[in-house]
Amino acid sequence: MTFASRLTSGLAATAIAALMAGAAGANTLRMADSTDIAAMDPHSMTESNTIGFLNHVYEGLVRYNQDLEVEPALATSWEFVEPTRLRFKLREGVNFHNGNPFTADDVVASLERAAHETSPVKSNIPGMKSIEKVDEYTVDLVLSGPDPIVLNYLTNILILDQEWMAEHDALLPADMRGGRENYAVANSNGTGPFMLESRQPDARTVLTVNEDWWDEPEHNLTRIEFSPIGSDATRIAALLSGELDFITPAPLQDVGRIERADGASVIVAPALRTIMLGMNHTDKLHNSNLTDKNPLQDVRVRQALWRAIDMELIRKKIMRDMSRNTALLVAPPVPGYSEELDVLPPADAEAAKALLSEAGYGDGFEVGFDCPSSRYVNDEEICQAITAMWARIGVDAQLTSQTPSKHFEKVLAGGADIFMVGWATLPMLDSYSVLSALLHTKGDRMGAWNPGGYSNPELDALTDKVAVELDVEKRNAMMSEALKIARDEVAMIPLHQQPLAWAVRDGVNIPITADNKPRLWYATIE
Template sequence: MLRHLMMTATVATLVATGASAETLRYATSRDVYGLDPHATTDSFTNIFTHHIYEPLVRYDADMKVEPALATSWEVIDPTRVRFKLREGVTFQGGETFGADDVQVSLMRAADLKSPLRGNLPGLKAVEIVDDLTVDLILEGPTPLLNNYLTNIFVMDKGWLETHNSVAPIDASQGEEGYTTNNANGTGPFALESRRPDALNVLVVNDGWWDTPQHNLTRIEHTPIGSDATRVAALLSGEIDLIEPAPLQDANRIDGSDGVHMLQNPGLRSIMMGINMGDSLIDGNVEGNPLKDLRVRQAMYHAINMDLIRDRIMRGKSRVTGSLIAPAVKGYSDAMDERLAYDPVIPPESKGLRK
């Protein structure tokens, strides 16, 4: 893996200033893979389902972990962490939230057949202490446990059992079930209707335990695959917000009356991975030249990252030397330095780290 070759692209989001204060008409380049929060690791799908479902802990606006469905946690020993659950929470179907829901949800996500199991490594079991207390049993010390849990959403056990959906499904393999097009969470919005590849409608959950940070009562999400059509829908006022904003249209959109483009640094790094195996998957040479440090150094210096940033990304990215974005815990300024593009001078004189 060539850690130095990567870019962190900004997220371009567009909001029409004349939008209704209650209904948000939202368009994206594609639909979600479904509404089952354990059926895929796709980032966009998980972001969308987070409107409906909630984890034990979540990130705040500053990327710090804070309580959500759990109010506190305690390390009992290196392989046992106890979570106290929030009292008075109900699912959108009216069911009471409790320890059995956490147990079935976390074990469903960690099941060997679940595509999400890699997002919760080391979980062996969930033991119920009482109705509002659970112990997570781990294979060993897991300092990033709460970070993992921010992406593991809790479902209602009884609802899953009623609809024969306790077993996980894998959306990447084309599997579907009742949970694909139906939902029952504890989050700020509830599913009103879903028409795959056409329209997803969410309505505000008036019984949500937390305080809303918005004035919305309804979200209408429309997948629009064509960049041109999506932009036209925004500029005509048919849509209030689109994501992503096509890079080639960003300046034109930003200069349009009644439209404002919001930009912020993203957390995703675009990178090139290197095959370090004994042979190339496709190739007509013996062995694997990429195992030679000098070859990797030559590739590093021969790629003009500034040109990629300026031409391909149209200035909407940042050249970085680190896989970790500045907002993520563990980021280091010292690791974010990248050596300059220089295809002429031998890399040995540059002091490149191995």
């Protein structure tokens, strides 16, 4: 056994021992994920699993509900008193877990903290110019320009107690990647439905119910015991033996086994995350027998590559009938999605060959193909299948699979010809996320995830209008139009929305949502 496997095994054993040591009462939910939460400071990272967990301890001015609609949380109402001034009325009578009252001072301190130049989450509140206190229960968010999705951003900006932060020298956020920690990394003081009881990194984090929560709880939990268990086999064994009540993720290859076992079941739903292939649209390929031109610049070649991929076969054989094939770069719950446009061209190798011949590449060509390893559901298997499908039309894809960090380092540096990427549109939950980051011509604030250099002036103009259009109907129509342009030009090749799979013990009821964030304030144990 290697040192790495001994370490992984040791951490799993520690987590299981911690779970068994806890006296699991009738209303204790024992849960495990494949990774630990990064920290208790909600402004210290943008990692979605961590933010999702911390939503049980901290709250924002607004939140997403089970239907992924924005609803009031610490703010009860809001209105634009000026085009760039959004006024929030705050919820009165709310207390932090330490008993301190929630007021406008806490909102001002928290938003200034999140937007600080050293904050890892400042990109999650990009339009904020300032935050101003109007009175004890009213604040104004001043924006640098009109922002139709400012509320979506604010679902990810959680509120801390200003007095508590000042007392513990934590008025600035920690930066886990930069190695800068503070008191809020291991401690917490929120207003949410659960309170932190104890925190042992890489082993166990325990929450207890907040009996004084302002909302009317739909859950019946008294305690949440969370442990990270990286090994799929260990995580599943703990569920099936009754040592865990809830695990995420449940690997697709093990869904049948869990379903056949006594006392456990799997919850499956399509995720928001769309898996797609980006392409090099510049003048030359990086890895090809063609040194003087780039066939990917020809839309007929891009169409041929798309038509050659049999997504229905991938869905059945690799994704075990649990993914959702797509012709668009966003999932159905995302504003801008159009069912009318979501029509996948049938896989047809002969039609793909004809398109290549028409474009002057009847003899095929070589091209680099980069995929991450274990970043997305069955990513390597999907890429291997696509490589074989392209080979049938004469395209020799040189497949490189690497760890996610090395993969994205290469991709973002512009070193890949064709590459896999997944996009969930969070926290925006809006097509503007894809349009601005993946499809807009690369610039100061746009095209951050457009390393292939795709550029379309018409799509750019639509995206720029979408950024400031406040009329919902007009805005959605423009986003759909932009997504149609991307589809027709095959700016990227959409594959599918990958599935979410959670597993629970019988009697545990947890609503699953497409953003892959358990909302345990809706959970019940029978």
